[in-house]
Amino acid sequence: MEQPEWRLRAKLANAYYDGKQLSETQRWNIRQEDLEERAINLIRPVINSVLGQEAKSRTDVKVEADDDTHADVAEVTSSRLKELERETRAHMAVSEAYASMVKKGLGWVHVSRSSDPLAYPYRFESVPVDEMWWDWRGQKGVTLDHRCRWVVRSRMVDLDEVEAGMPEHRAILRQSVSGWSEGMDDDGSHLGQPERYDLASAYENESRFALTVKKWDWLDSARKMIRLYEVWYRVPAEVVVLHLGGRNVPYDAKDPRHVEAVSRGLVKLSKGITSQVRRALYAGPHRLIDEGTTKRHFPYVPFFAFRDDEDSSPYGLIEGMIAPQDEYNERRLRVQWMLKARQVEMDSDALDTEFNTIDDIAANVMRPDFVAITNPNRQNRNQTAIKIRNDLQMQPEQFAIMADSKELIQATAGRYTNQLGSAQVQSGIANSMLIEQGEQSMGEMNDNYSYARRIAFELAVDEILEDLKGERTQVPVGTGKTRRVVVLNDWTPEGMPINQVGDAHIKTSLAEVPNTPAYRQQSQQQLAQIIQALGNNPQAIAVLAPAYIESTSVNNREQVAADLRKVSGLPDPSDKEAVANAEKQQQGMQQAQMEQQAQLAAATLDVQVSAAERNRASAQQAMANAALIQQRIEAGEPQANVAETMAKTEQAMRADAAANEDQILEQVLAEAAA
Incomplete structure (x- = not known):
């Protein structure tokens, strides 16, 4: 209650966005002058342009693994996260938080599990600013800042809803709403009945609470509503840590790998102090729940626009x-x-x-x-x-x-x-x-938004991974021919882990994927230009054409792209087995082509060696013929007869050389074809 009065400024800023810009003094003066109460709202179109930019540049979120060891876990988690985005309207909740941070300076998103067993198991909701209170020492943030020790959400709830969820507290809640008038003495005991300690203690707590908090602030007797305070707070806790190659993980006595590593002395153990997140629930002054959780961070994510340097109070553009x-x-x-x-x-x-x-x-x-x-x-x-x-x-x-x-x-x-x-x-x-x-100029604010948005989806990933830690959990992924079943938390016959979610959640990260009409149109134009530039390369067109079809807005674009890949002999990118076989086949073809080129090079070298030997033999024969001509001329034989005889001999030698060359070339071509 001692925080700076930033909430009044936030309400004023939101009122100006709604067009409520004239004060009571201005209205009185207007009535005295017989003028019309008009306020031209110039703020709303400027703010709407900022909000429209967020909707235009909105991105999807997927999970990626740092290596191929946990690729299946990342694929399963990414598929579940995509479903969570669709079913919980996560993007709408984030967009509402962004609008609140732009107008008021702060927005909140709550990532949790749904309490309704018939509803979707996860919940992604935007929380009004007036419902949230936090430890003011958390300057960098709230969710990940360990200096922020507590977060409180308060809201009015109907009495019957609280009674249905917590019937063990029905008597105390009904007495509070009725003003302790239902058959109670002044000391908090039932009329004519023995004193009940729980009711008497609750009556005393409520009496002390009324000294500092007005009753109408947390109770509505006419409507039968009571204010619930959901308190998340951190407490110091001792933890045993395993040091694994620069990475610290809590020791789990139920994990056989941890037990085996410790028994063999393969890892280093140490004790340290960390923080445990607990959750308490109050109905006015009455504590209903106080329990420990397995969470590392608060489930409420703040979206800060700007922070005042003097008192760290948030403020927005308005x-x-x-x-x-x-x-x-x-x-x-x-x-x-x-x-x-x-x-x-x-x-x-x-x-x-x-x-x-x-x-x-x-x-x-x-x-x-x-x-x-x-x-x-x-x-x-x-x-x-x-x-x-x-x-x-x-x-x-x-x-x-x-x-x-x-x-x-x-x-x-x-x-x-x-x-x-x-x-x-x-x-x-x-x-x-x-x-x-x-x-x-929007860089700082949008950077804060991206940071908070990433934290919100990381909390959603933590909730998904918590449900995937069961032994030998079978999860189907993909659709159509690419549909397959991934087994999580399995072991090989040799005892080696396979798709362990407990290890993979440390290695997974969030990567943003643009998914807006403007982005798809831009990608489509780029693919069209590339295809036009590679018009003389049918292989390149066969690869790019399906991607171009998938970037369009055609209803059956996925089927058309699949048919194009099938005609071209290309595998479906989502079919990992087909892609792997295609890669093996391509590698085999490349290896065969390299071997063929090597054989052709060797045969060409043989031809060149044979040609060099023939040239050397021809040179020697020419030298021998020259010596023979000189001898015959010196012996007195006519020069014309000698020239005619030598010409016939040279012609016969050339014919034999050509025949030998054709024979060698045919042999080389036959070997290359083989």
Whole structure:
């Protein structure tokens, strides 16, 4: 109750967004001047542009594993998380928290299990700011900041709902709602019955509670409602830790791997102090539940926009827009008054007092059917009896200030006219630069939003993993032909763990995947450009065409893409077995192609060696023929006969060489084909 009064500022900011911008003093003055209560809301379109940007850039969330060891666990968790997003309307809850942080400076999201056994098992809801209180020492946050020791949510609940969930406290709750008037003595005991200790103690607690908290703050006897306080708080707790290769995990005596590792001395054990999260539930001053939990963090996630440096109180965009909005409204009311105001100038004897007075003129001068009876015997009968004028000399200055206030509202929020649908620049580059600058001005706030959003979905992943820790849990994943069953928390015959969820939750992380119409359209355009650029490559088109079909909005796009892959001989990306077989087949084809290229290279080398040997033999034969010609010429044989004989010999040698080369080439080609 001693926190800074930021809630009043938050309510005022939200009222300005709703158009409730005139104070009671302004309304009284407006009624006195007979003006119309008008406030032009310039804040709402600026804030709506910020909220629309969040909806436009919204992303899906999936779970990824750091390595292939826990790929199946990550796939199962990602599938469950996708279902949780759809069934709990998680994106809507996050969007509502974002709207609250933009307007008021703070929004809350609650991630928990549903108490209704017939409803979806998980719950993802946005919580009003007025219901939440937290330890003010948690400066960096609330959910993950261990300096924040407690979080409280308070809300009014019907008595019958509390009784249905906790029938053991029915007597105390009914007495509180009835004002302890149902057959009770002053000491809290039943009339004519022995004293009950629980009722007497509850009566005493409520009497002390009434000294500091007014009864109507936590009780509604007419409506039969009582205020519940859900308290989450941290307490120190001792824990035994296993040190595993730079990673610390709590020792679990039920895990045979932990027991075996400790018995063999393979790991180091140590004791330390951590914090345990507990949960308590109060109905006014009456404690109904106080129990320990297995959670590491509070289930409530705050979405802070900005924090005041002096007292760390949250504030949003509207707080800086209130002053220029007030200035705009005030100047507009002043212009409205100036347009209606009239200045009356007349002599003291200008009116016929038998029919009207100066008060009558002042009260009716702005009426379009204004009537005044003048005095025919006045002194200045040569001049107009009554002069009525409207002085609008200051009106241009008023409009200039109004225009400046309008620009200040946008400048304070960091939004430009181009982002509000009214372009003032014609250049596309200049327009893009202004839009980018506007988005940069939202950087800090959107960064805080992304951080809180990630924490919220990490809490949802923790809830999912908690339900998947059963021994040999079988979970179906995929659809159609790709549907398969993943077995979690299993063991090999040798005793090695398979898909252990307790280990995988440390290795999983959240990765954001854009999933908006604008993003899909952009991806589709990029794929179309790539396909057009690779028009001469049918293999590339066979790979990209199914992806292009899947990025469209065709109803049966998945079936069409599957048919295209089937015709092209490509596996479905979601079918891991088919993808693995295709990769093995492709690797085999690449290896065979490499072996074929190696054989062809070896055969080419043999041809080159054979050609070199033939050239060397031809050179030697040529040298021998030259020596023989010289000998025959020296012996006296005619030179013409010698030349004719040598020409015939050389022709025969060339024919034999060509025949040998053709024979070697045919042999090489036959080996390459084999």
